[in-house]
Amino acid sequence: DTAVSQTPKYLVTQMGNDKSIKCEQNLGHDTMYWYKQDSKKFLKIMFSYNNKELIINETVPNRFSPKSPDKAHLNLHINSLELGDSAVYFCASSQGTSGNYEQFFGPGTRLTVL
Amino acid sequence: EDQVTQSPEALRLQEGESSSLNCSYTVSGLRGLFWYRQDPGKGPEFLFTLYSAGEEKEKERLKATLTKKESFLHITAPKPEDSATYLCAVQAWGVQAGTALIFGKGTTLSVSS
Numbered sequence: 587d588t589a590v591s592q593t594p595k596y597l598v599t600q601m602g603n604d605k606s607i608k609c610e611q612n613l614g615h616d617t618m619y620w621y622k623q624d625s626k627k628f629l630k631i632m633f634s635y636n637n638k639e640l641i642i643n644e645t646v647p648n649r650f651s652p653k654s655p656d657k658a659h660l661n662l663h664i665n666s667l668e669l670g671d672s673a674v675y676f677c678a679s680s681q682g683t684s685g686n687y688e689q690f691f692g693p694g695t696r697l698t699v700l
Numbered sequence: 701e702d703q704v705t706q707s708p709e710a711l712r713l714q715e716g717e718s719s720s721l722n723c724s725y726t727v728s729g730l731r732g733l734f735w736y737r738q739d740p741g742k743g744p745e746f747l748f749t750l751y752s753a754g755e756e757k758e759k760e761r762l763k764a765t766l767t768k769k770e771s772f773l774h775i776t777a778p779k780p781e782d783s784a785t786y787l788c789a790v791q792a793w794g795v796q797a798g799t800a801l802i803f804g805k806g807t808t809l810s811v812s813s
Contacts, residue, residue, distance in 0.1 A: 689746070689801060691736075691743035
């Protein structure tokens with residue numbers, strides 16, 4: 587069974603479009619995250635979400651909006667896509683926020699904006 | 701500013717040639733230090749968590765150690781299947797994004813037979 591899954595795995599779209607990436611975890615974790623990995627392979631946090639509390643990295647443009655319908659899902663919606671949004675986006679989850687729990691990552695979604 | 705620096709960026713080893721990867725960190729307060737392995741086209745795979753200076757953890761040919769300023773990932777007698785990018789990350793107290801990880805840029809290890 588896949589612990590953290592993401593769809594789609596590849597996403598190719600035109601500048602200006604709106605797109606969504608879905609993430610689901612079946613680990614029963616309380617906290618979920620979105621990370622962005624740029625062309626230099628550098629992973630950077632975008633959002634963390636715990637029990638309906640959203641913590642946003644201030645460097646993330648407001649065109650990016652996470653949506654969590656329930657504890658097992660955290661989707662990422664992106665408006666007005668730009669060339670610079672091209673990257674690999676990883677979803678992750680962890681057991682909670684009170685300890686140093688390891689985070690489990692999904693397989694990634696490679697977004698290409700043309 | 702909290703920061704993680706990994707060295708070297710790339711490392712090429714012969715099978716059986718032991719070596720170490722370095723992760724130095726500057727954080728306001730360390731909650732935990734994590735090592736991940738990432739294969740091409742895949743998500744990071746968890747290896748170890750270290751919490752306090754002096755702590756060591758082992759898994760097969762890998763051993764991670766932690767001091768107050770850095771962590772080492774020692775690879776003993778590596779095999780070609782150990783080839784991957786190894787990522788170091790920290791959780792820091794007071795980070796704006798809660799328990800989010802701050803990653804280094806990784807060390808890409810290539811082991812040839």
